[in-house]
Amino acid sequence: MKLTKDQLMAALFLAPSLLLIAIFVYGFIGWTGWVSVSNWNSLMPDMSFAGLKNYLYLFGDYRFQAGIRNTIFFTVLFILSVIVLGLSLAILLDQTKKGNAVFRNIFLFPMALSFVVTGVVWQWLLHPSTGFNRFLQVFGIQPKWYTDTNILAGFQWGSIEFGLPVAIIAVVIAAVWQMTGFSLAMYVAGLTGIDEELREAARIDGATEFQIYRKVILPMLTPITMSVIIIMAHISLKIFDLIYAMTGSGANFVTDVPGVYMFETTFRGNYYANGAAIAMIMLILVAVFIVPYLIHSRRGTS
Amino acid sequence: MLKRSLSLLFMMVVISLLVACGSDSESSNDAADENASNEETDNNSESTGSGEGGTLEIFSWWTGAGEEDGLLALIDLFESKYPDVAVENAAVAGGAGTNAKAVLAARMQGNDPPSTFQVHGGAELNESWVAADMMEPLNDFYEEYELMDKFPEELIDLVSKDGNIYSVPVNIHRGNVIFYNKAVFEDNGISEPTTLDEFMDVLQQLQDAGVTPLAMGDKEAWTATQIFENLLLATLGPDDYRNLWTGDVAFDDDRIVEAAEYFKTILGYVNEDHASRNWQDAAQLVGEGEAGMTNMGDWAKGYFSNDLELETNVDFGYFAFPGTTEDFMVITDTFGLPKGVEDPELVKEFLNVLASAEGQDAFNPLKGSIPARVDADPSKYDEYGTDTMEDFQNSNLTPSLAHGSAASEGFLTKVNQEVNIFVTQQNVEQFIEKLVQAAGDL
């Protein structure tokens, strides 16, 4: 096969990026995988083969189990809230044409901020002795927010108590504040994309506004919801900066997540192999969501 | 619209550049005003590499208020003796040294060691860099400069492994100190406790008086680990406390269970929001009189007098952690000589300045620590300093676990983890079990 000059140029255009991606994404993942089965748990590298020792250690480790539990509850609450709030706001904005650009901008602006800024501010707003508790105390409630060590509906599972850690709710609030704009923008774009004639037709058929949303519009928004779920899931499964800036791993590890554990155990405790194992597990968790989605959406376009 | 946006973007870039440049000169002016004597240092570090007498890179995490002043004073002293040497102050801020340690690890792994670096005496030095065969022994250096009898023997042991000495201690902090609010103690007719049982009584008395008995800020777990290590020292005594780290005393020893039980009792007397506070926030509670006491290393003294502007022995007092009055939990910063540095002789010259009474007396009063030498000049130190210097020479010296001296970083990481769990769950049996497991990493 002979390449034309154009094809050669096209290859040259792609080559640097492909090389970089091949080495720095796939090669490095392989390298991390290798570290994760090594004995490198001290300052100096020791790449001798350790088998699955590091993984087995993690599965029996209290902190890791707690981190996985927190991630599960964080992810579910976070995605649900972002979708419900984003969709409701999008529909409200869809119905109130006047002034909705202003509202949209207000709901969207936290997206432009860093998780670190969000963490710093919300750490204070949800501080147990000030912030929102100043208002709540009028009603006689004083939640302990991210310092609460209770596990709701907990039962013993492995070495941890499995259930909803109350403290994680505080982090969810901050994350939802920041990311709702994302789903809102997606839904607003989706709603504008829906043909007005379609609604008109439904109205003529005697459907109420509520029915139009439920029967016509919502089903059309399903692909957007899918995208929102995937994107939010990959953010929440690897969340690090928000937790690190806002709460740290928390008392009894109620707000710890694998991202923070990996960072601390690797770069502070020098357990490189354990850290690599945590990273590999995080990668697998994300891949479970992402790979099918990527394959599916590629198939859709080609 | 697009054009307008683009030009806006461009303007913003320009503005931010201008603003940032303006601030640059501003901040360097500030620095100059603050400490005119630093100018020399600044000039020299700018011309790094051009010094005829070679360059010396000093790696530390001293960037805070007093500690940076101390380091700069030390560098000044060295430069006045070796004007040809270009000194580079490679201090890394953040995380109470944890950031610096990560950077150091990366540099050592990449065979790019600094000329000399700050390291806590004990395991942090011996079980890592010495064990990895990356440090030069300093025995000859100690003999040449007749330093052997200038430091307490127990301290030299702390920076030695297998008969070789590997670093030079510059300062001493004490970890087993309790700071208390004088007014709160006087109002309630409480006197300083010396035994653990008296301590428990005091905690209860304060509780009854409606004051938070003990302020704790375990947002970072080591503050709680510090309480536990002091309890270990109290129940085991200095000899067996040391034996713990060599494996000669097992972690399921009855006295360790006893320490854990005391720990559990004490946790019943701490402020409710301990997990959201750091040690400074906790010390603040004592300063404001909302809490009676707090256990912290004596760097907290600087915080009380400089930041909270309280007067020693008037507003706040201090006593050794009950049950450890004869002991001194040592936290010592030391500097060593890494293998493979360009000019080892030059580094030794610096270490000599660091080891001299002159050097230690230049550094420590500013840093708020006491000198590691036994013959330093007490008149240069404040009331707390002289008091502590006396204790230092008359007490059993023990290595701190919470600060990396007693056991490896890896073991400490795990203990911190178990302490964090224990503070909430307070399950003594499980705690001991986990400690025994972690001891495999010693």
Add this chain to the structure above:
Amino acid sequence: MAIRRIIKYAVLIILALFFLTPIYVMLITSVKPLSEVSLSEMWSLPSAIDFSSYSEAFTQLAPNMMNSLYLVIPATLLSAILGAMNGYVLSKWRFKGSEVIFTMILFGMFIPYQSILIPLIQFLNSINLYNSLGGLIFTHVVYGLPITTLMFRNFYANIPESMIEAAKVDGASFVKIFRLIILPLSITGFVVVAIWQFTNIWNEFLFAVTITNNNTQPVMVALQNLSGSQIVQWNVQMAGALLAALPTLLVYIFLGKYFVRGLLAGSVKG
């Protein structure tokens, strides 16, 4: 009907206020003197406006703001240019397997960066780029490739195929088409991608905190360190947070439209 309308607006206003609370708190706290910053007076307005916390935050953060700037500009430009090149090939010069390659590139956008961090640090260390802005720029260029490629590919997909075909018939080469047809049409694309990358890199924390220290730290790490030092001076911290957020906030305020387009373009299918 009017009542419904009022309820709808009421809900929107209440939520808008909730979304603005953090900004309100940041603003009022940052202009308070330290003596008025206490847990109990968090919500009250300052008695007098005091900008000293800004000057303090600024002195502390300014060098890091500069670092962020030196980091963001080259990293954004380089990743955008490479992304445009990839997007062009992957949308207009598809070949057998180009979809697979595209998917493989895309995957790099979703990985938790923890899974490449240890090798990355070893690598940067071995080429003497650890703890340097150069190393961080390189990192952001590499790991920014998937998103910029995706954005440009989606963007170029909207350029009609017929234009390319016509040019080909006229004998225009691959490079010539890129230069004369694609690039002139890409300005909006570049603005969207640049804003997106600018925001992301400015706000990024994990790479910044692991690859740099002290003199090379970008502003977000410095901001985080600000909260870890001595007494937490909330007024200084809030002023610092606002300063650190200002560049991206300004971009959002003035170029919000493009920001949202980037957000939509980055959501895989858009």
